[in-house]
Amino acid sequence: MVNQWQQWLSPRPQPTPHPPGSTMRSFLGTALYEFLYEEDGRFVVKETHYANNKLVREGKSGPPLHIHVDQTEYFQVLQGALGAARGNETVRFTKDDGILVIPKGIRHRFWADSSINETNEDLVFKCWADPYPMQPGFDESFLRNFIGYMRDCTTQGIQPSIFSIALIGLSSGTLFICPPFYIPVWILKSVQYVLGDIIGRRILGYQEAYPEYCNAKTK
Template identity: 60%
Template sequence: MARSWQLWLSPRPLRRTETPVEPRMLSADDASLYEFLYEADGRLVVKETHYASNKQVLQGASGPPLHIHLRQTEHFQVLQGTLAAVKNEKEVRLTKDDGILTIEPGVRHRFWADSSINSTHGDLVFTVWAEPQDVERGFDENFLRNIVGYLRDCAQQSITPSLFQIALFGWAGDTLLICPPFYVPLWMLKAAQYVAGHVVGYHLLG
């Protein structure tokens, strides 16, 4: 049971969506659909559909903020529409004819649907996966379900997401989610997220 000072410091949704049993889930404001697909060898591939008519998608806000994966390489392959991305401050566009976009470990990046194109050409659909997949606390289904479900619950209950909770998700998923748009050494970002997420979020705020 959270205490009043914990709720004041880090507001949290009163009701939490149960982890769905279906192999898919919607993001906040129904902006995008996540489908968890597993290959024959057990490899997780996430299929994302960003709906062109959704307000969040039209505003370029359906993707995550700047973040860094510490030990995994992330791969994107577009099936329909145009994916916009920033990779170490360089903006790129990706369609199904452009092959696979690779984001190496330690690279600051974000991505979103290019609404200027997709609004007239349909939804953005792409697959994303991370390698290697056997790292502890990495980019996996649990990480995505937790953070996407939390942000959806916050949006539905008009609650500003807690920085400490976001940092805890990042720490648990080996992903730096406290990531400013300017250069900061990785060791400093890791230290800040560890303190905010593990020390304050996990131990102090519960």
């Protein structure tokens, strides 16, 4: 239950229930997320970023710069071209380039790279994290809450709150308080803890997870 003074201090969207199922769409229809589980139980997300969407063509359909504290992230491109900032380098991957590895503790972001996508194909890739499962860690619940929150902020005309984003990130071991230059991870963790847990959760009443976004079965 959000108090009126909390809403006044930090406006937030009304969580919109998402239809049950194994897929979810991002804000402004830029991407489709499919939540998959391999035979060994490993969680994999398959993303399709649509080339006919203006934000995708401009490289704006991916997440902001972030760090996974304790998990290594892997990307396998199935179609199109993936651009990624990994630490101080920028890389571009297609299905012929194998697996893109983002070691734990490395700041990164990714996007659809139209500069080498001559056929204007949709970007399709699989992404997973290791080790899995891990708490807190990259999983379906984290993605549903992050995507759902950002989608509702966009559709309801509300600026996303850094306090809410920081709290959702804490629930997954993901640091969104992440500048484009080196700062020790322990400092970033401390800052995000203050913003997310102390201010976001305890003072402003934000939640790590919302049932409206996680009404489908998650593992």
